Amino acid sequence: MVRCWKHSENRLEDAQCTDGGSAASPRSHFPHKAFWVSLSASLLLVIIALTLTGHLGQSKPHSESLQLVRITAPDQNGLLINQSAVVDPQNNLVTFSVTSPANQTSTVLFDIKHGLICYKPVDQESCYLRKMEESDYENVHPLLQASTHKQGQIQLSRNETQRQKEFLGVLAASPVDVSMLEEPLQTLCQDSSVHWTRRVDGPGNQRLVYFCIDICFPSNICVSVCFYYLPE
Template sequence: MGHRLVRCWNLPEATLEGECCLNGGSSASRHIPKKTLCVSVSASLLLVFLALGLIGHLGLPQQHSQSSQPVKFTSTDPFGVLLLNQSAAVDQQNGLVTFSVTAGANQTSTVLFDIKHGLICYRPVHQESCFLLTMETSDYENVQSVLQASVNKQSQFQLSVNETQRHTEFLGVRAASQADVSTLEEPLKLLCRDSPIYWTERVEGPGKQRLVYFCIDICFPNNICVSMCFYYLPE
């Protein structure tokens, strides 16, 4: 007569441990402590979560530092007087270059190049408005020099006064050309939050009957400095 394989479980009400036994064998040798097994699994899972948390804690700052690389620009005259004090934060992943231009008594204006969407956004100091401009070929070429400097890990540029090319561009602003903020990307919204945004266009000089309200000077690693001067066009 053959042996029959019998499986049985003994689950006392007062304990989480059970017994598994085979017919004809010792139940003590087949004993499986479920409580010990649960504690072991829980400890393993806890170690896994701690390891993932540590990796995330170490990895996120590294990713952030790679996505935003600072580049600083300075220039002095022959007597050592500081003529230019500006910096750029380069976000390679999102195609953003943000200039902080300091002039006068530590008054800083911000210029954002959104390369992916072909837009330049100006936020001048002491102005309650932002101004948008569509990028042209020269803008892409100039800002590309900043991106290349970031790739090459160049964090500081000392621009020579004698070698730097300088020119002025005039931007006309129409009061009725307010941009629809809902159509703009998040970086532009953050820069100009709670402020109206107006479209501008490159135009000829304002002429004697119009006044230039403000200018922002931006310099690039390719030794080109551009003075962007704004004035309001007649309605």
């Protein structure tokens, strides 16, 4: 009930207002307005918090899915070959870091999703691509299993390790546009020339092998991949 004052001839009389809504509206609307402003601000804070939580939740599993696997294998002289492979099962990627006897590290990336292998020698501004074959899938599959079981160290025995040599001919006349490559090949080969290669029987007497990369797999297989340019 709202009290109102009515003016008479000589005094003010106290009377009851029958229409109390018009007198109370300026004060009664203010609490409602403050309530809606507070509610809107609270909802905005909740949305921001959920967005940040979702972003962190999406980025965290990928970083945790990366697994480093170290491979130790004896070479033909009995000296140990130490290599490391970063396995990303979420994106079907296996990246080898291969160190040569001259203490130079090269990168070999197996892009299982797109069926490609990329060789990036450290001393050259070039990348060399090759399509994966059935044997390549068989060699990298144990690495995916090792990362699933959190097996960080694989040691190959000298007596059981099989050694193979492969020759890849570089098709120098067919360069690849780096911008057309998928990630992470595009990042790996940035500012480098990219060439396709194909498996060949051997370089022949007239051609020279200009570099080799030794890769050891958990399946007790070590492959020496050697490159040379094919005739134009």
